[in-house]
Every structure is written in structure tokens, then in C-alpha cells.
Amino acid sequence: MSEFLLTQIINYGAPILGVTVFFGALGIPFPATIIVIAVGAFCRQGFLSWPSTGLIALTCVVLGDCLSYAMGYYAREPVLRRFRDSDKWVQAENSFQRWGGMSVLLTRFLITGIAVPVNLIAGTSNFPFRRFLLYDLAGETIWVFGYGGLGYLFGPQWEAVGAFLSNASGLLLGILLLGVGIWLGVRRFRISTGIQESG
């Protein structure tokens, strides 16, 4: 897939990058991070202009994120019908109101694998759209210009940089899942031990 997209980008330029990152933001599994790094290298080689390419990519990815937020927002009613009375839902909604901004920011460029679920949750949990847009814009700016900048900086070595960053992002996701699992396990163990001691 990435080879096909790279060929299309060198043929048709920034619009193809825009389409790629837009659909990537909607959850289509495009290798968007690798493509952004490659495009940074193309800009260094003079095949593309970095200001216009960067702006097109940023606009398209933010539009994609807003659309997936909207999907979550309009799915709120059916979700609420099912979970409205659940304490856990209220707790989850409150947690997202508190930590949502940071979640949106970090999943734009660090743990990109869960960016789409975070967008959907943000919409469903009624996270204020203006705050979402602000954090989204900040995170995507880091993603587009930071990762594209690495491609620009490392030029012909962009493949090695891309491979490292993509794998490191997957590793972070694994560490996050493992951490949450261990945290829940320890908490459950403490609660059950506490009950036994008090009993």
C-alpha cells in the first residue's frame, strides 16, 4: 500500500498526501506516518514545496479528525440510551472531560494507533468541540511538521527513520496496554486482599 501511495504522490503531489491523511484520520489503515516522513524527504529533494504541502496535509488531517469526532457525536444518542444509567459510563465521561485534551494531543503524534477511537470517544462523551479542535490542531501540527521535518532532515535515510518511528509507536501502544492491564490487576489484587483482611 505504501509503495502505491508513494508512486501516486510523486506523480500527483500534495493532493494525494491530503487524501491519504484524511482517510487515515477516519480509520482507513493507510501508512500515513511513513508517507508524511517520505514527503518531508521529497521536499528536501525539491520535488514538493514544504509550506504548501504541510498546510494541505494539516488541513486534511484535521478535517478527517473532525469528521470522526462528528461520527462519535451523532452516535451519542444510541450510546446514551444503552448506558445512561450506568455509573461506569458517567465515570468514563468525567475522566475523558478531565484527561481528554491530553489524550487527543498525545494520540495525534505519539500513540497514533488509537487516534480514531479517541476521536469517537471525544464525540460520544460530549467533549467540547473547541477544546478538541485546539488539542487536535496542536497534535497534528507536531505530527505533520515534526515527522515531515524528520524526513526533511534525514533526506535519503527517511526509510530508516520511518521504520524506527512506526515501530516505536507500536511499542508505546503495547506498553500502554500492558501498563493498564498491570494497574488493573494490582488494583484488583489490593481490593481482594483488603476484603479478605477485613473479613
Next chain:
Amino acid sequence: MTPSRLRTLIFILIFMGGLIVGFFGVRTLHAFREFGRHRPPPPPSAADAGQIETDVELIREWMTIPFISKMYHVPANVLFDALGIPANKNREKSLKRLNKQYFPQAEGIVLEKIKATVLAALANQPQQMQENPQPPVVPGTPTFAP
């Protein structure tokens, strides 16, 4: 959440997390070592846009002939002639696609031929470049700037 469901969730999270950490950990380490093997890149400068690439090992099968032509400053018609295929309708096709279309029996032959042609052209280039630092312009060669 019932205790048995919570136990299942904890098990799934730890199992999946461990699996992902193991898989991507090995790949990250490998990618880091691979990255360390490369020579450090020169700092970017305004002259990069016109700089000639000289390492033919950077040519990939997803590249097109006009892209390689611009990257190495080798006229596109020289590359098409080396492959013995017409330039018309083939400018936007990747080397892989050209290989499938024109040389289906010989996998990778297009990439090898292009590398050899570029290498030969680069060997003749330094003298020309000293006399005329501008890259050769071939009529009909598309530009890449959007």
C-alpha cells in the same frame, strides 16, 4: 463489571500488551540498529533541491522514471531507451509496474537495468556538471512541484 469479566479483561490486556511489546520491541531494536548503520546525513541547505543523488542503492521499485531522472539528473529518455520501452504512457508507472508489464518473466530486471544505466550516466557526469551545473533538460519531462 463482574469479577470474572474483569479478570478476563486484565488477562487480555496483559497478554495483548506483552505480545505487542515483544513484536514491536524486536522491530524497534532492529530498526534502531539499521538506522545506526547509516552515515549521518549532511545538514539541509538551500542547495539540496538541485543536489545530485549519487547512491543508486536508493532507487526503489515504487519510483517512476521521471522521478529517478530528476533525482539523479539523468535524462528520462536515456532510461526509457535502456529499458527499450516507449516513454509515452509509461511516465507515471512505477518500476515494479513496468517490470510486470514488459518483463513479466524476469522479476527485478527493470530495477537492475535502471541502476546500471544511472551508474553509467553518473560516471560520465562530473565533467559535464563542471562545465554546466544545470541539470540536462529533456523536452516533455514533467516537473514535480505542485
